[in-house]
Amino acid sequence: MATPTIDKFLCEIARFMHEKNGTRVLNYLHYEPPWPPLYSQMITELKKVYPVFQHDNLEKKCTETLPTEEGGDGGGSFTSFISFMVAYFVFIRDVDVSQLLETHNKLKALLGLAIGLDKRPDLVANLTSREATAGAEEAGERVTLAEGSANLIREAFKKCASERSGNVSGLDSNGRPEGRRIGIYLMANVCLKLFFHCRKLRSAEQIFALIYQQSPPLSLYPAAQRTTFLYYLGRYHFANNHFYRAQLSLQAAYNQCHRLAAKQCRLILIYLITSNIILGRFPKPYVYEKTAARRFRDKFTPICQAITRGDIASFRALTDINSPSAAWFLHWRILLQITNRCEVLLWRSLARRTYLLSGNRGDAANKKAATLSMEDVLILAIFLEKRALGMEVKEGNRDSTSHHSTDGKQHTNSIFIFLPNSEDEEQHGYVDPDLVDMVDPSGPDLPTMETVESMMASLVDQGLLHGFISHGQKRFAIKGVKQQSPPLRAGFPNAWATLSAKGSDEVPGWVREGQKRLGGTVMHLSNARPVGA
Numbered sequence: 001m002a003t004p005t006i007d008k009f010l011c012e013i014a015r016f017m018h019e020k021n022g023t024r025v026l027n028y029l030h031y032e033p034p035w036p037p038l039y040s041q042m043i044t045e046l047k048k049v050y051p052v053f054q055h056d057n058l059e060k061k062c063t064e065t066l067p068t069e070e071g072g073d074g075g076g077s078f079t080s081f082i083s084f085m086v087a088y089f090v091f092i093r094d095v096d097v098s099q100l101l102e103t104h105n106k107l108k109a110l111l112g113l114a115i116g117l118d119k120r121p122d123l124v125a126n127l128t129s130r131e132a133t134a135g136a137e138e139a140g141e142r143v144t145l146a147e148g149s150a151n152l153i154r155e156a157f158k159k160c161a162s163e164r165s166g167n168v169s170g171l172d173s174n175g176r177p178e179g180r181r182i183g184i185y186l187m188a189n190v191c192l193k194l195f196f197h198c199r200k201l202r203s204a205e206q207i208f209a210l211i212y213q214q215s216p217p218l219s220l221y222p223a224a225q226r227t228t229f230l231y232y233l234g235r236y237h238f239a240n241n242h243f244y245r246a247q248l249s250l251q252a253a254y255n256q257c258h259r260l261a262a263k264q265c266r267l268i269l270i271y272l273i274t275s276n277i278i279l280g281r282f283p284k285p286y287v288y289e290k291t292a293a294r295r296f297r298d299k300f301t302p303i304c305q306a307i308t309r310g311d312i313a314s315f316r317a318l319t320d321i322n323s324p325s326a327a328w329f330l331h332w333r334i335l336l337q338i339t340n341r342c343e344v345l346l347w348r349s350l351a352r353r354t355y356l357l358s359g360n361r362g363d364a365a366n367k368k369a370a371t372l373s374m375e376d377v378l379i380l381a382i383f384l385e386k387r388a389l390g391m392e393v394k395e396g397n398r399d400s401t402s403h404h405s406t407d408g409k410q411h412t413n414s415i416f417i418f419l420p421n422s423e424d425e426e427q428h429g430y431v432d433p434d435l436v437d438m439v440d441p442s443g444p445d446l447p448t449m450e451t452v453e454s455m456m457a458s459l460v461d462q463g464l465l466h467g468f469i470s471h472g473q474k475r476f477a478i479k480g481v482k483q484q485s486p487p488l489r490a491g492f493p494n495a496w497a498t499l500s501a502k503g504s505d506e507v508p509g510w511v512r513e514g515q516k517r518l519g520g521t522v523m524h525l526s527n528a529r530p531v532g533a
Contacts, residue, residue: 001049003061005042006089010065013085017067017078029088031152039092046093059086150194150203157187157207161214170216177216184215185225192232204236208509217513227257231268233509238271239333243341244503247275249510265292273300274334278341280495282308299325307342310350312384315342345495347455348464350384351377351476352492361487362478369477370487374452374469381447449474463498466491 016024030039050058062082069078163170163180172178188207195204218226234249250272257265269292273283282304288297306315317323319339321330329335355372362370456476459465467478478491 003045003049005038006045006049006061007065009038009042010062010085014066017081026148031091032156035092043092046089050089050093052094055086055090058089059083062086062089146194147198147200147203150191150198150200153187153194154191154203154207157184157191158210160184160187161210170214171220175220177220181216184211185218185221185229189225189228189232192229196232196235201236201239204232208233208236212509212511215511217511219513223256223258227253227264227268230256230510231264233507234268234271234275236509237507238275238337241337241341243275243278243337244500245507247272247279248503248505248507250275262292265290266294269293269296270332270334274338276496277304277307278337278345279499280345281500299328303338303342307345308349310346310348310353310380312346312350312381313387315346316388344459344462344464348459348492348495350380351456351459351465352488354380355488355491359487362481369467369479370481370491371478372476372491374449374456374474374476377456378447378449378452381452385446463493463502464495466493 013025013028016022016028030036035043046058050061059082062085066082066085067078068082160180160183166172166178170177170179170181177184188211191207192204195201195207218229230249230253234246234253237243237249238246250268254265254268254272257268259265269287269290273287273293273296276283277300283296283300287293288301303315303318305311306318318325319329319335320326321335326335329338351372354377355370358373358376360371362368453469453471456465456469460467460469465476466480467476469476476491478487480490481487
C-alpha cells in the first residue's frame with residue numbers, strides 16, 4: 001500500500017540531513033496532539049501499513065529513504081538517527097494521551113535513544129547545532145539532542161502541573177491525584193534525567209519550583225516515582241552545596257528504593273554517603289557490607305580516617321587529581337565537594353588532636369580554663385602541609401623549607417621553592433628572567449598564624465569549637481567545662497549533631513502532606529480587616 005505522506009515526510013528529513021540543518025529537523029518533529037493535518041494523515045498511514053507487527057518493514061522504509069552515512073571522507077554513520085526515527089514513528093502511531101503510563105514508557109524509549117545519541121557527538125554534531133537566524137552574525141546557544149528532547153517533554157510536564165479541572169487541591173474524593181496531575185512526577189522524572197545528563201541544573205530548578213508550588217503531596221504517588229524524584233532532588237541540592245537538604249532527600253529515596261534495585265540503591269548511596277561525610281557523619285562498617293555499597297570501603301574509608309586524625313597530608317594525597325580514586329570521584333562529580341567542604345572538619349580534628357597531645361587540661365575547681373596553644377596547631381599544620389607538598393622535614397628543624405621529596409620525587413613547583421637569602425642558583429632553582437620581579441622567593445604557601453587564627457575563629461562561629469580565642473596569648477580557651485566534663489567534650493562538640501541542628505527539615509521541591517510551602521502562595525486579603533480594627 002502506498003504511503004505518500006510518510007514518503008514526503010522522510011524525504012524532507014533526508015533533505016535537512018543533507019543540508020546539515022539540525023534546527024529544521026528539530027522543528028519538524030511533533031510529539032504531542034493536537035496533530036497538524038499532515039501528521040494526522042501520516043499516523044493513519046502508519047496504523048494501516050505499519051501496524052505493531054510490522055516494525056522491521058518500518059525500519060526498512062526509513063533505511064531506504066534516509067541517508068545511512070554522512071557524505072565526505074570523514075563522514076560518520078547515521079544508523080542511530082534512523083533508529084531514533086523508527087522510535088518516533090512508533091511513538092506517534094501508538095501514543096494515547098488518555099493512557100499516561102503507556103505514554104511514559106514510550107517516552108522512556110525515546111529518552112534512552114536521545115541520551116545514546118548525545119553520547120556520540122560525532123554522529124549528531126550537524127543535527128544538534130543551532131544555526132544563526134536570518135541576518136544574524138552570531139549563532140545562538142547550542143542545544144543538544146537530549147536537551148531538545150527534554151524541552152519538548154517539559155511542555156507535557158507543565159500541562160500536567162497546571163491542570164485546573166477538578167478540586168483545587170488536585171485530589172479526588174478518595175484523596176488521590178486526579179486528571180493530568182497523575183502524570184506530574186512521570187513527566188518530571190523523564191525531564192530531570194535528561195537535564196542532569198546535559199548538566200542543565202537551571203532547567204531542573206524550574207521543574208522543582210513548579211512542583212513545589214502546584215503539585216499534590218509526593219507521598220500520594222507510586223514508590224518508583226517517589227524514589228526517582230527524591231534522588232534527583234537530592235542530587236540538585238548536593239550540586240548547590242545544600243548538603244543537609246541533600247541528605248534528607250537521598251535518605252528518603254534510599255529508604256523507599258526496592259531492595260532488589262541494586263543499581264538504583266548504589267547511585268543513591270554514592271551521594272548519600274558523601275553528603276553525610278561532609279556533615280561529619282561517617283559510614284558504619286555494616287554499610288559497606290551491603291551489595292549496593294560494594295567497593296565503597298576502599299574509596300571512602302581512607303578519607304574518613306584522614307579527617308578523623310586531622311591528617312592534612314594524607315587528605316591532600318587522597319583528594320589529589322592524580323590519586324588512584326580521583327577518576328572515580330570525578331566520574332560521579334563528588335571530588336570537589338569532598339576536597340573543599342571537608343576542609344573544616346579536617347582543621348577541627350587537627351585542633352582536637354593537638355589538644356590531646358599538648359593541651360592544658362585546666363582546673364575547673366580553681367576556675368582555670370582548659371586551653372590549647374595555637375602555636376602548636378601551627379607547627380603541626382606546617383609539618384603536614386610540607387609532607388603534602390613532598391618536602392623533606394629535617395629532624396630538629398621544623399622551619400625547614402627544603403624542596404626535596406622524601407620519596408625522591410620532585411614537587412611540581414619546585415623551581416619556586418627555595419630559601420630567600422640564598423645566592424646560589426643551584427640551591428634555589430631557576431627563575432625565568434621575565435619573572436624575576438614577579439616571583440616572591442619565599443618558598444611554598446604554608447600556613448601562618450593568621451591562617452590558624454582564621455580557621456579557629458571560623459570553627460567557633462560554626463559551633464564546631466566551643467570557646468574563645470586570646471589573640472594576645474595565641475591560645476584557645478575552652479568554655480563550659482563545669483557543665484560538660486571532660487574538657488574534650490565541652491570544647492569539641494559532635495560535628496554531625498552541631499551541623500544537623502542548624503538544618504531545617506523543610507526541603508524546597510519536596511511537597512509533603514500538611515506542610516506550609518515557602519513562596520509561590522497567593523494570599524487573598526479581600527476580606528481582611530484594616531489594621532487596628
